[in-house]
Amino acid sequence: MAKANNVITFSDEQAMVLQSARDFCADKSPVTAVRALLPGNTGYSDDVWQEMVALGWLGIALPEQYGGSGLGFGSVVPLAESMGRGLLSTPFFSTTLAAQAILRAGESQQKDTWLPRLAEGTTATLALLDNEDWGAPDTTCTATVAGSEITLQGTKWYVPDAAVAQLFVVHASLDGESALVLVERAQLADSALQSQTLIDETKRACKVDFSGVSVSADAVMRGPLAASALRDIHLLGALLVAAEAAGSAAACLDVVVDYLKTRKQFGRLIGSYQGLKHPTVEILTAMDSARCHVYHAASVIGDEALSEDAEVACRMSKAQATDAITFAGDRAIQFHGGMGFTYECDAQLYMRRAQWVQQQFGDAYHHRKRLAALLLD
């Protein structure tokens, strides 16, 4: 590693965002509310979503000229952490990342058209994966030009919040290079969307078949800017999931600590046994590490193409947060005994969250492999 850059900057503005996000998520997303939403179709409360929009959170990372508040992507991190802590799922993440794709790759007319709408709560999402492989070198989804139209061919998997998204940013291959194609919901038949059953019941995703969908040529983002934006949104996505996971791990730790302080066996509180106490401390330190990486990443990313430092920080965040929450979720079940194996026990919510987190934007090994190339070669 050349020059270790270890800054954490955190402005008063960000501190305020963090505090209000925390309060909001604690208020709107107690675990009873989380559970009430699990069986629903959309998986979220539209009222809560509208309040988030009204608070300006969808525009927090967007420049003021597009109706945002210009605080930068780093300010999304404390929001994501708070949402993770409350297991509060909404189309916030998918919309925020789709907006970043347009901000980073779009022509000015595309930005002018879409970013103000996304800042005002029009929902959007990214359609990236063709299969299970986050490390695929390219996509099998193609875009073919015919006159002033572009026609897509291919199916995307695991498209988050697809059922409610008004806009899809689709990664497709156009003349052999990566492009991002903007597809509106109205351009898709209902049958194009097939909902998937996710391991984390707070989340929603669909398989989306874009085959035969035609859009006008000005709905395409291509060239070096698109390639660079594609790389960046993978990294920003990894960072957001990491921040969300750090919050979920903190909440999971609270659940574990609560039980260890109340459950008695052999006449003693079980938290007095080191067999439980010490691994619980490990959850704490793993979560602390995840937060350190996440806050650092938030400090080194900007609106421009991500630097190598920022790439290292995003990848470390995702790798560490994945390890922290998978360990926390797993131990949370075990430390609740038989109770932990029930649907009623909240430990399962975090266990499921952990398995979901692990597979978003690449697992821990995916990122460590890429870090090795950055740090060891």
Next chain:
Amino acid sequence: MSEVSEQELGEFRAEVSAWMKDNKPADPGFLLPQTFMEVGSEQVLEFLREWQHKIWSAGYLGMAWPKEYGGQAVAPIYQRIADQEMKRHAVPICFNVIGLSWTGPLINDIGTEAEKQKYLKGILNAEDVWCQGFSEPDHGSDLGNAQCRAVRDGDDYVVNGTKIWTTMGNYAKYMILLARTSTQGARKYDGLSFFLAPMDVAGIDPRPIQKMTGEYGFCETFFTDARIPADCIMGEEGQGWRIAMQTLQYERGAEAGAAGGLMVVRTVMEDLIKDLRGLKRDGEPLLKDPLVRDRLVQLLMEEKAISLGERRQAHSALNTDYPFSLALSGKLRSSEFAREMRQYAVALQGAQGSLYVGDDDAISGGFWQRAYFNNFATTIGGGTSQVQANIIGERVLGLPKD
């Protein structure tokens, strides 16, 4: 203290850097210690004493301490910069750590004016070496049960008992001593008192113990009717436990106030990776092996997280869940990280990992082998990792006691 400009700090850094470059001692031809716990001969002691004195004379030690006690009363950031430069230039350590980092801050914080006058300057200029008499053969982790007795007799306390693992006990002029002045009281902690005790009185006999590395560095210290002047007591009789706990906070890095100086030689992933670069495994460069790469990245991540933790502590808004988590887990985190990293550093060397200090072919003179062994000083000394995990579980997470 007023704000210091970036420019001033930059100039200061350049000044220290230049000084370190010019004054870094040449290889003395004998093995220098990696930490203050490995000062095993007079030769090493005198070398380090001279080096620390030189750094202090140059104005790069105890910078934030008050002027009248040998410091310069400048903002702590100056000392941090000086420390960073010492690390960067890989100069020898400032060895008088028990004075510089634990006893000094303790005296600065709760000592009397007379104690400050008497002790602080000697700590900085290395004239007075300090040792710590807490642990006993039968009471290590269970320090509150310490049984070494101090009985008041006229103007003295008469001390009888045994302390052990006394780092630099054979070279020290003073000892911070935890002894029992009373056997009454409901709790084991009652009746303990804290002394700033002279070592040069009759009846104190520190006997060096050889360590697993073959080096020396600590002693078993026997007290037989040793007479310590009564005014050496710190605070009052019965306050010993509280003062000892405060001392341990400095020792574990959870409390500010240390004089500064490089306490351990630089042992970082960057240097390890350099040392590994030429090595082979299966006929290929070691650093191309996917499993090795993965593990090294994990260690790099942990190294970075620990260092970021120090940055994060500066933002209270980022530490609202468990406000003492980072401060109280620092010792456990960094000592256990170092253990894993150093153990792996030896494991990765192939057959070269079987060589030891003294063999000309050993990688970096056997630095990693020795560093791994000596690292147990940090996972055992100052409260073992297991005891640290208890403390974090109980004090940070609020879990019930064992």
